[in-house]
Each structure stands twice: as structure tokens, then as C-alpha cells.
Amino acid sequence: MATIKEAELPGLGKKFEVTLENGDIVSVIIHDEGTREVYHFSDGDEDPSSVVTLTDIESRQLGSIIGGAFYQPKMLEKLEAAVADLHIEWIEVKPDSEVAGKSIGDMRLRKDHGIIVVAAIEGKRDGKKARRGNTRINPGPSYIFTPGHTVVAAGTKEKMKLFEQMLDNNNDDEGEN
């Protein structure tokens, strides 16, 4: 984990200094009027080796790309974003899972389990075209969990854990994860 230092810049905004594992420092300055500046200091250097200035919208877009909202590295099976007590996860539906072939309505996910399915992404995450067009935002209760689809769901931490097990293989013994 990187260490993050926070500093107030009166009249300008706020500075976040992230020291990376390799010793480099990435400084992000969020200006009060919305623009962001990103500085990169190579290990131990006092002068930045590069500077990028972004508008508010640009930095939000870039931020979500870095955060993995559009594409997650294949290495990571699931991606977790936690905002306060709300967890959002990207989980793949496994062929032998408990829910495969059943619909959201069948499972009574929202009523019984407190899980909200935000989106369903069809197709595995390998092809280039897998992303766009095949994403169903807010699928209705009739959506059927199909093996290979990736489901984006939100809920509390404990509920999400249970939901993860439902989508995973070995549907018989739930405790094994």
C-alpha cells in the first residue's frame, strides 16, 4: 500500500502526496475551482519529471479508468470498491453456481438478500468488443444469471459475501467459499 500525505494549500486547494513502492512520488493537487494537477517526482528528485493539468470532467474520467470501472486486469478475479458501508463488486457467474439459470426475480435478491444488481455484462472479459453494447444497466427481475456473465452488484459487506458464494461454483456446501 502506498502512503498518502494530505496537505492544505490555503487559497489554492488541497494536495495529496502519494509515495509509491518504488520511491516515486505522485502529487495530486485539487484546486478549489475544480482543475487537478498531477505531478510526478522520480525517486528523491526535487523537480517534477512531468506535470499534467486536467479539468474536473477529465480527471473524473481518468480517475474511473484508473479505478478499473471500464476494464479490470485479467489477473484480478473480482474488483471491489467500498464507499462507506456500501460495497460494489464485479463478480463472474460460474457454470455450476447456485444461481445459474435463475432470474433475479426467482432469487428474490433485493427482498430476501438485500442485494441490488446494478448491471450485467455479457460475455467473458477477454474480447475487445465484450464491453460496450453488451452491458445491461439495471437489469429487470427477469434477467437470468448466465454462466460467463459478469454481474455488478451492490450491498453491505456481509450480504456481498453471501452473494459471492451464490455465484461461485460448489453450490452444495456454502461455507467453503
Place this chain on the structure above:
Amino acid sequence: MTQDLIFNLGLAFTFISLGIYLAGKFKFSSIPFLILLGMLVGPHAPELHGISFSLVNQTESIQLLSRLGVLLMLFYLGLEFSVGKLASAGTPLFKGGTVYVALNFLRGLAFGWLFFHSWPEALVVAGITGISSSAIITKLLLDLKRTASSETEFILGILVFEDVFLAVYLSVLSGFLTSGGNMNVVEILPSIIVIFGFIIAILTLGRRIGKLLEPRLSVKSAESFVVIIFTLLLLTAILVETIHIAEAIGALLLGLILAETVHSKRVIQFISPMRDLFGAVFFFSFGLEINYRLFGDAVVITLAAVVMTVVGNILTGLFASWLAGYNARRGFNVAFTVIARGEFAIIVASLAVAAGTNEILPAFAALYVLLLSFTSPVLAKNSRNFYNHYIKLVNIIKKPDAQSS
């Protein structure tokens, strides 16, 4: 001259826009450009072959807008400031900042006394030369891409420190000036103490007063909110005027109080476009009043003041950053950046004019700001070069020592 009011205002704003456009083009602060344009097209404009360039009249409406400009600038200053911010800056800043501000002020005071032999003038000169321009320096840091450097925190901290000092200074100054520059300490002391106590009370009780105001300001409609804030500002200005405190200080104090409420962000949002608009009128209007033909008397003292400020500021800047624990390299960045003077020098000068001090002061302030606002960016840009020269110098001095030992 019976000129249409709107016509005159339209002309004034045309020149203001031109000034701001030029400033953006040359990447300079707009303040010197506005003053310069005001001087060139105002009532004291130059005449060539019998054709006067005097296009814009100093009218009551421009004066009103410019007064609002001062109120809004100081109101904004108060809003931006918060006790929490100062506390979070920590002790290194506290040490460096106090020493820096105190040394600069005393230097200005001595300089003023040397040239004017009168305390009110000396006090005004100390204010003009002692307080750096937050607007110019912040812009410099942005342009030079130094916002992420660690010494920038210190530079901005110094600016905050100067804001606190400004509040106290202005209160003393206005007490001094409203008594007509009376040197009888016994007579003016009560009013200074009253204002001083008032400011300390606001700074310490601001949060409580803010809490009282908070629920009353929770209005959803943007229209009523902005109207209420503006009314509050004007009423405060009137209120403090009746107890002989400059209206500008009233605005500052109101800003300090509102900064402690949850509404501070919203107020800033509504106020800053107004501040930019009327603030520009203020600088332009200041230029209108300046007669460059009077510069003759002011040139010597201005040049002396510029040299004193640059040299003195570099020394105090280096000393302060050394106290705050920065190395020489970063210290040079600090010392060469904080030299710019601008809005506060002009505000102080305009307050002094209103109180009827030496008439050379506005010309002095204008020339001083013009010179410094054009030289300080150059100095700041080259702080690294100055540092390298300094290192060379140190090496030359040190070498004989190294050989002998």
C-alpha cells in the same frame, strides 16, 4: 462634462477588459495593467499635440463600484481564512511566519520614517511595502508549476499569516487615520484598543457568532441567499463605520465570521464573481486618480523602496524558511517568490488617501506596485539560477578554507 453614465461605465469596462486580456496574454497579474490603463485614459491622461487621451471620467458610479470592490475583496479574504487552517499549519510555519511578517513590517516602518518623518505616513508605507500580494503569488506558483513543491505550503502559509496581520494592521491604521494622524497616543489609543478588542473577540468567538447566524442563512433559493449576504455585507459596513472602524475592516470581520459557518463555500461561490468584477473596477479607478506628472517627486522614494523590498525580502525570506526548517535550495524559492506586491498595497494606499495623508502616497503606491509586479515574476522564475550563483559563491569562499585545513 455631462456624459452619459452608462457610456462612461461602458468605456471604463472596455478598458478593464482590455487590461485583463493583455494581462492574460503576457501571463502577468492584471493589477498593474488595470492601474496603468486607468492612468492613461483617466482625467490625468497624457496629451499629445493638443489631443487629450482622457476618455473616462471618474464618476460617482465608478467610485461606488470601486468601494464595493474593496469591501468584497476584504470580505472574500475573511471568508477564505479559517482558524483551523492556521492551526493545522503547525509550529514551523508559526515561527517562520511571525518572524517574516514582523521583520518586513519593521523594515517598512523604519523606511517610511526615514523619508516622511511622520508616523501616519510611516505606518502607511510599512503596510504598502510589508504585505505581499496573494493574488500575484498564487498565480506565479501556478504558472511556474510549483504547486506540488513542499516549500509552496510554506509560501501559502506565509500569505495566510499576512492576512491575519493585515486585519490587525488595518484596524490600527484606521484608528490612526480617523484621528487625523494625531500623534497624541492618549487620544488615539482608546479607539485602537476598541478595534483591537473587537477583532480578537471576532477571531475567538467567530465560531459561536457563526452558529447563531447559521440557521438564519439556510435558505434554499439562490436569489434570496445572495441578496441576504450582500445586505449583511453593506449593513456591517455601515455599522462599523458608526463606531469609527473602516468599512473595509467590517467586511473582513463579517467574512471571518461567515467562514466558520457551513455556508462558507456557498458564500464564496456567490461572492467571487462579484469580487472579480468590482475588484477590477477598484484597481482601474485607483489608476484614474493617479496623475503621472506627480511621479517626479515619487520616483526616488519608490526606487529606494523597491530596492529595499527586494533585498530585504530576500533576506527575511531566507531567514524565515531557515527557521521553518527548509534547506537553502527551497529557501531561495521561498525568498524569491514572496516579493510580489499588489492588491493590499493599493488598498492600504487608497485608505490612506481617504484619510488625507501625504498626496505623494498614491503615486508612490502605484509606481511601486507597477515596478514590483513586473520584476517579481522574473525573480521568481530565476530563483534556481540565483541559488546556483549562491552555491558558486559559497564554494569560492570555502575553497581557501578547505585547502588550508
